[in-house]
Amino acid sequence: MENNSTSRRKFLTAGILAGAAVGCSSKKNPFDSYAGDDVKASGETVKLLSVDGEIIEVDKAFLKPVPHMPSVSNDEARKGIAGKKFVMVIDLSRCKNLKKCQSACNHAHHVQEGQNWIKIYPMQDAEMTAPYWQPTTCMHCDEPPCVKVCPVDATFKRQDGIVLIDSDRCIGCRFCMAACPYSTRVFNWGKPDLPEDVANQDYNAETSTPPKKGTVSKCDFCPDMTRMGMLPHCVSACPNGVYFFGDMYEDSVTNGSETFRFSDLVKDKAGYRLMEDLGTKPSVYYLPPVNRNFKFEDGLTKEEPAEKKS
Amino acid sequence: MEKLQKFSPEKITSDLLPQKFGRRGMIWTTILVVICCIGAFAYIKQLREGLVVTNMGDYVSWGIYISNFVFFVAISLVGSLITAIFRLANVPWRTPLTRISEIIAVSAITFASLIIIVDMGRPERLVYLFTHGRIQSPIMWDVIVISTYFCISLLLLYITLLPDIKMMIAAKDKLGKPFSKLYRWLGTFWKGTAAQEKIRNKSITIICIVTIPVAFCIHTVTSWLFATTYRPGWDSTNFGAYFVSGAFLVGAGAVVVAMYVFRRVYKLEHYITEMHFDKMGKILVMLALLYLYFNVNEYLVPAFKMRKPEEAHLTGLFAGEFAPLFWFAILVGMIIPILIVVFPKGRKPNAMFVAGVMVVVGAWFKRYLIVTPTLLQPFLPKYDAPARYSHYFPSWEEWAITAGSLAGVLLIITFFARVFPIISIYKTITDQNETEQSS
16 A cells, blocks of 8 residues: 555656546647647656556656645635544554654655654553553544633634634634643744744645744644645654544544554544543543563653753 | 811812822822833833743743733722712712712723733734624623623713813813813813703713623633633632622722822811721722632632642642742731721721722732643643643733723823812712701
């Protein structure tokens, strides 16, 4: 099974091109709509894979890079994808505190130095119980306390269950941060430290980037990736397959290499959600740290000495 | 009951008309203006660089600005206590205190609104509260009730001021030019006819009745900003009553302090008498006991159970990082003032002044203790965040802005007392006539 997102993206691009090649066959020049009449064949060809699985050759001059997939407007991003309900399952028995999820997430979303959307907590529930590593994302609650308290509809819940932030709307009152029991939200206290070209971009609610001064940010379940049929960055970055992501209505979750029926997985492994007693109804499920792949201590190498702890 | 010494209306008028700042007044005003300017400078810096100039972090996401906001909202409740409740209860000795409490209310609620804007990461988007407001959010409730309370308080102040403005227009020769235009603009229409007087009295009664529930609302809703979250120390059904009782206490304390200062500065010993301090002292004791009662509820009941999330919070207050401040606020803000004022000797002006200052200072720190320690005890451990987020001590910019706002409140009160009589001349004269007639 394909689990490398880069090669999958290449495959997808090629597929779209090939699809265009087949679909436009009634016209004189199959690439008219792309390239216009003035394009002359260069003689150099490239091989592409058609939808039928055949290798075809196309002149290079007719190729035009297809934009990845157009981004949606912030109004569209507010609605979400109809007929979907995204869920995440985090298997605590697989986590070794490698923090690959965290660095991939921070990189993709330009999370500021020191702040993290994904936090990996060393947890120990009681003195005699075993310690374990617990990654947390935004829980994308079905009863989100943050959305309840937002005075200007800057943070909102979409029909596919994802809770997002519109930084163009956010007034920076930070009530949502006080309301969230999962310490998931971060605030851009100063001017974010960003490359010039990123900083000048308009805010995109779907990618939650670029971070804007004086507004709140948090994990967004990467709705831009899910819209394109891809997995969130943390899921594909984790080499141990800790994160499973999927659609509850399809009842399947995948970490890229393994796919499970969501209901079976949560039932068989006794899945649970964090702070169930608060009634927030998270969309993130945890599988308990039993039959672990790694010892807790294996994760300690990733920790910097004491000062990081509270 | 000690009788007010009788004065002729002319004597009362000349005693109570606003006076020019003396040398002390000028120094006082200058100091306040300087503090305000430093605060404004710090705020401009904050506007440029963002809230990064504060020492708040992702855990302590609300700091001294919010606790100062709660303090201002609390202290502004006094307008409704002294004016509305005393009027409806027909408390005869309230006259010299009503205007003091009304101006405290107006200036404090003004700065409460300003300081909440200071706390916003995006103050330029304030208008979104009106264009994109969500009525489900407790912040919107606060916006609605605070603006309502502001308008009502201002109206109450203005309507009770009208007969005095008429007198001040009449006393043009004595008062000189500086504010005569303002007086005429505010009150030329007021002739004091029987019909006008009737409307005025009716309006005051209506406003007084309306003020009480609105005043309860402003502080109850402010408490809900905290109580509607899950956090230990905030998650309490007691919070509205706890906040309202604390607000009445700090408001009464502030009135005592203001009474004392105005009495000394404007030589109002014949108007604000020892009897007034005695009465206010009894009220102060009652309110302090009431607030203490709510504190017992608020801290001892969770402490009895010591649920895990509460435990870290409460031990931090009782014996940990915040213990000195906590016991300071409890002792200085409640217990010591009770012990001073419960005895008749403690209800003399000087002792009352000390008790009043203690109540106000204690109350300010109490608000800080309500906001900050809770935020330092999240449900999940403080982890994977910058180490500096684990502690909070306000930056100089935060102190400067906070001091500036406190100075701003005092400045409004000072200027008000310069322009308008701080005790209603008209009411003092009519009160005296009434007592004469009845005796």
